[in-house]
Amino acid sequence: MTGSDATPSFRLAYVPGMTPTKWVRIWNERLPGVPLTLVGVAPDEAFGLLRGGGADAGFVRLPVDGDDLSAIPLYTETSVVVVPKDHLIASTEEISTGDLGDEIVLHPLDDVLGWEALPGKPAFERPATTEDAIELVAAGIGVLIVPQSLARLHHRKDLTYRTVVDAPASRVALSWPEEKTTELVEEFIGIVRGRTVNSTRGRPPTPPQPKQRKAATGKTGGKPGAKAGGKTGSKTGGKPAAGKNPRGASSAAAKRGKPRRRP
Known part of the structure; x- marks a missing residue:
């Protein structure tokens, strides 16, 4: 298969002494459908391997021998x-x-x-x-x-x-061809840098959830005229005003308005 029909994969080179186990484990957890293949390489052959397409990225020892390769320094060895x-x-x-x-x-x-x-x-x-x-x-x-x-x-x-204590030190870095910074390379960079699985870097932002959307538009999902929080009416919590019955007239006025029968 070729082109878009090809099964995606990722090839990771590493020089002797480098142990990529931790990052490979995280990759397999996050991208189980994209197999990662490890490629062991001698330090003096690592950059040629990356340029020749033998690996998508690699753990190398600095310095990088050219401007066409990007590198992220990781740590310095004793x-x-x-x-x-x-x-x-x-x-x-x-x-x-x-x-x-x-x-x-x-x-x-x-x-x-x-x-x-x-x-x-x-x-x-x-x-x-x-x-x-x-x-x-x-x-x-x-x-x-x-x-x-x-x-x-x-x-x-x-x-x-x-x-x-005063010997030269070796620095380890993640390197890859600058012109081939693919989505999978970005994904591995995120893993090495410690980004969480929910990080939005390099991915489209997550659309707002229904509650967030309602809050943004001022809608609460309640009845028309209701205040936020579901409360209605006056500060008395929706109870009728003092002295009034639910029908809108006082009980005393109702009695005065009733005619008396004469004997």
Whole structure:
């Protein structure tokens, strides 16, 4: 099927370390008829995938490499150093890059921190991937600084990690091609930004309900001449004025107007 007959769907890319579970769950609750497909992608391939139409939107690491892609920054990750559990660094909670002066600091080719000057001593060669670098750390060849999510992704029982307070940080964002900001993309943006299901942003306003319409036009649905709230008559709550009977004449006047019979 093509065109308007095609079944709508949404493709969401995400880079390693990113966990889109929460937003996918909300999507499935709100749009059960629109399947969402997850597409894993390497950080350096994410923007090409979005431009090529391989995904409608994606969770990427900033910066975005062009003005043709829109991006909403979501959060900044803590950077950590991954070390063997018996390493001296494991005995403290956090360190600075200056504490790594005597360490071999691995710098994988898929690094996402964008170092201007890598601390410590350089390795003989750069590992191809972060996963390869983790294997070298486990072998005791060096240490590795990565976003915390990647340290968790590649967790091993023989390794641990500690916060590096002055290391570059990685920022995660939602990105999509600016010229392809579809209704489904807008829907996902709303979910990521925390809009409720009743939010009117990007949707036609809900028409006023019957009671609201009556209030706007001054109609109450009561009898003609009635005041709002259903009360009628004077401030006495609709009771006849004192001294008058319901027929409009006093009882005394009625007696005086009756002729007497003569014997």
